[in-house]
Amino acid sequence: MAKKPQPATRKPAAPKASPKKAIKSASKSANVTPKIEMANITKSFDGKAVLKGVNLTVNPKESLVIIGTSGCGKSVTLKCLLGLITPDGGSIKIDGQEMLGAGREAMEDMRKRFGMTFQFGALFDSMPIWENVTFRLRQQQKMSKAEARELATNTITQLGLAPHVIDQYPAELSGGMQKRVALARAIADKPEVLLFDEPTSGLDPITGGVIDRLIVDAVKRLGATALTISHDMASVRRIADKVAMVHQGVIIWSGPVSKMDKSGIPEVDQFVHGLSTGPLTQAAKAEAKAG
């Protein structure tokens, strides 16, 4: 019999269903300050609760992938982390420093250590590729045009793009090329944390695989911590050290990617194996019925 999704306040019975505790104990045992620590994050839009108490910990140099069905709150979690959306409650710590309520300046300083790619690239379509890739460096560090072009060329060639692409505009590139440019922009100034919002969405499986490999390479090369949102399970297996599943605004399971197939939670099983029937389908139907 299928289990019902766990509400935010419910205490999971089994240790494997207690991600916060599991992750915290893992980080304690490693004796490291987590790079990212989100505790009991809540967020509502127009009275509708989207996040009902998200708990998430990512250790330094770890690659965590958040999975979950569409509309479950994955992107909102990421935007809360970056301060693009202000959570209603909870705590967000980066390197042990509380960011919620820390003020705009602190948040902006924090963002300088982050690189992010958006689901649809979010490249600036009024700028050529070299300006897109070096945007932050040009704005913050007043990098010269010649230096910027050289850096952009080096970065995009590392990601398998031809050097002449730097003078093209985003609209002239294919979806896969735009994803590479977005990745180049995210890694150009060597951030400590990389965030990827559905990096392979809209790509064919082969290009998706290439993008995944580039992400893994970039994260390793930079020694960065990575937090990715995805519902592409092939991609998840390629890039994740650890996986967390969000369902109905809470994290219902978190653990190493190797244990994802044996989580013992019906929702996770259905999602991971792409089954058309199960508790997620029932929950979606109930939600649609409730309007």
Added chain:
Amino acid sequence: MGFLQNIGRTTLSFLAAIGRLSLFTLAAVRWTFQPPFYFRQLLRQMIDIGYYSLPVVGLTTLFSGMVLALQSYTGFARFSAEDTVATVVVLSVTRELGPVLAGLMVAGRIGASMAAEIGTMRVTDQIDALDTLSTRPMQYLVAPRLLAGTICLPFLVLVGDLIGVLGGYIVGVYRLGFNASVYLSRTLEYLEISDVTLGLLKAAVFGFLIALMGCYHGYYSGRGAEGVGRATTNAVVSSSILILISNYLVTALFFG
């Protein structure tokens, strides 16, 4: 009950919109005067607003000056006051027609394009991307547009005034048979510097309002193509209405 609920809901959403617009305006003005300053963005906007709007403003004021000369001649001829045509044309163009027509034309051209550009950036996450790249959207997108609008419109109107008066001159001299030097002397005889400066002041206010409405509606654009389309329409309509309202207010303020 439903009727009252609708009134209440509409009132609340109207007040919320006013509050949001006020906060947006305050933030935009504040960031306009705080570093870093994006001079390249400012220059780009000034070229777009000032230079590329010249043809449409020039044509509008040219034909308005021409038709004003014709119409005022028709009217004034009924009580033998034809020789005041040049004065009427220059005062009407500098005090009213130049700023208002240029404002409405620029609202259609620039207000719409600002709302569409910023709205598209909102819809495609480019504004969030700016934030993640440590650049404040208010400073990078809104402040240069506000400044460019406020600076450029007076220059546009000044050029528009000259072209409008030229239009009146062409009709007066070549169609209505006025003596060229008499027409010119009548044009300058009753014109005061305050007539021109009032028009330029209005233009600065209109430029600010056009840019503000374009940026505001784009910044809070709804999702998808429909949202951007609605933002564009709202930007043009609201800036046109605000131009007409503020035109009266500024005129009343300096009346006399």
